[in-house]
Amino acid sequence: MYRRFVDESKLVWDRPEPPQRPSPTPLSRDMIVQAAIRLADADGMEAVSLRKVAADLNAGPMRLYGYMSTKDELLDLMVDAVFGEIPLTDPGLPWRASLTSLAHGIRTAVLRHEWLADLLGGRPNLGPHTLAYVEASLAALYASFGDIDTAMHVSSTVNAYVVGAVKAEITDLHVERISGRTEQQWQTWAGPYLSRLIATGEFPTLAKVVEDATHPDADTLFDIGLGYVLDGIATRVNSG
Structure with missing residues (x-):
């Protein structure tokens, strides 16, 4: 009405x-x-x-x-x-530095406003601040690669990683709060069960993860994943 x-x-x-x-x-x-x-x-x-x-x-x-x-x-x-809180990058910044800065801007915004994680990756937002963010990303890529399709595909790929990573991080935080267990407490709680499964010999790679893998903090993990994505993009574009 x-x-x-x-x-x-x-x-x-x-x-x-x-x-x-x-x-x-x-x-x-x-x-x-x-x-x-x-x-x-x-x-x-x-x-x-x-x-x-x-x-x-x-x-x-x-x-x-x-x-x-x-x-x-x-x-x-x-x-x-x-999105208006996210610092935009200088148009002259190399594409990798620009996308790294913008990706961290999204993550910082989501950690400050956790509800934002649920609203990312859906229908396009046409607000002026959001479009300015997209423009900064595309401008850096287009200036470096000279092809608008490549710029769009790379931007979409990086965005997919960032959205997925921050949603997973926020989900982990919510689960921790609801359960009342920290990650270390969860590992202690689930440890005996996992040890029994690993002892069967049916999960040798999982055993390597439990026994030998490092478990970086959320900041480091985000940077590692982003680095893999950007390395892959650089290799693909340079080989083309």
């Missing part, structure tokens, strides 16, 4: 904000988005709804529908606001 106040023929990025009116509670699209981010940071995505955001701002829910028509639009605005 409230959507009649919004021109849904335009994307939320194209819609002007409603005119300000005398009110004891000032409101703006940015205020709404920042309130939603605060709620999500504190209590997760389940804490975010137009009703709850309105309550946080001491405003009536109906007023919010002048700024966005659905929760999906609010989520798009939240994601784009967080």
Whole structure:
């Protein structure tokens, strides 16, 4: 019933904000988005709804529908606001340094706003900050490789690694909190079971992992994986 106040023929990025009116509670699209981010940071995505955001701002829910028509639009605005926190790279930076910096920017943003992990990798976000991030990535690649298709494919490949890695990292953090066990405590708890399986001789490679492999911290693991991806890209492009 409230959507009649919004021109849904335009994307939320194209819609002007409603005119300000005398009110004891000032409101703006940015205020709404920042309130939603605060709620999500504190209590997760389940804490975010137009009703709850309105309550946080001491405003009536109906007023919010002048700024966005659905929760999906609010989520798009939240994601784009967080992308605005990521430092962009200089256009003259070599492609590998640029993509490394941008990848770390995404990871830092997700660790600061863990709910973001659930919103990455879905439908494209067309917000200005998100598009600026994509532009920085593509510009570095195109300047180095001179082929826009190569730039797009490389950017997509690196993005797939980064999204997968940060989602896995956040999932591990959530599991740790829910279970109440640290990784070391989990290993101690599961150790006897794994030892019995390894003793059967049916899992020789898994035995090498348990007995001989190093177990780097999350920061190092992210860099190792990113390095493999970038090394593979460099080899593929240079051999072509």
